[in-house]
Amino acid sequence: MPQVWFRPYVWMDYRLALLFTLIIPLILLIWAFVQKVDGIQRLLIIYWRVASLLAITVYLMMGGLGISFISGLMARILIPISLWFWVDINDEIDYQPKSPLKLIFTSWRWAMTIYCILGIVGFAPFLGCAFSENALKNPGCSVWLEGPLMFKDYFHHNSKPAFLGFLGMIGLVIYVVYLSYFVFVKLGKQGRSATQ
Template identity: 65%
Template structure:
């Protein structure tokens, strides 16, 4: 009974993630681009750069790599930071006239912030899956690998999990290198201005 409840929660989380982290921001990006609202487009491009860590996590999970639990947790932490960090973008969005796009973007920012914070808190017990030897094979950890395996069946049916895991690891290395460069070098130069993003 407890395993079924956990499985249900995990599948609900993945479904919410597809809606909140993929579908809605994609619609908002297209909408902002068509409306030519540069600050919103800039914010959503920053979002997609940061949120790519969640896509990397899916590929790590397909190969059953425990580091996926850490990358997924960090992704949930970094997304709200990226959405609210930029002073110039926040001010420009605040100065926009009240219209449906502004309301939709603001609502989504608050919704994804709440979703990510609650998800990060709820994911803390599962971080043990990344650090305890052999724990990735337990039902407690395996339940998180089921939705990515379904994703593999739909989109990468002929690919081997090891190859997809290699792509995930390569993406994670590139992500960490870029994030390190940004934090250690670019952030000091540009501060909280997204103009150079």
């Protein structure tokens, strides 16, 4: 495969994504459950629902589907929105007494927001890969598929890419239906309150 100058940055992005979108929020969620900090628990559960689009994107990329570039960009847009959207949860977290959990959670929330914004800027130029017929042959597009294909080799080595892409499409359809229901039905009723 021809070398592209930004390959190290793509792999750095995947490593940062693993840290910021999986490892740290999982630790924070367990910590919040142990400490019984309801506001942080609820926000992290909302985060995991929204961030599931990243997992769907990985499966779409394993299948070599161009729509994965759109879903990847949308995940980077929706995640920071989900972390700051809820007025009642934000107030609950703000009024909690100072603690190491609150400090680390707040730091992660800001770091995650900055990471997603930088990711949007860095990933947006590759949105054209979603509409390219030869995206897999284009080194600039295919470099983004290397991480998911490595994941496939570790966890789904006997599965066909078409089947994994199909699973990703099913996940995407379910995600879009749930998001549409939330935006067009629930959001009008509950507004920016997560407790109703």
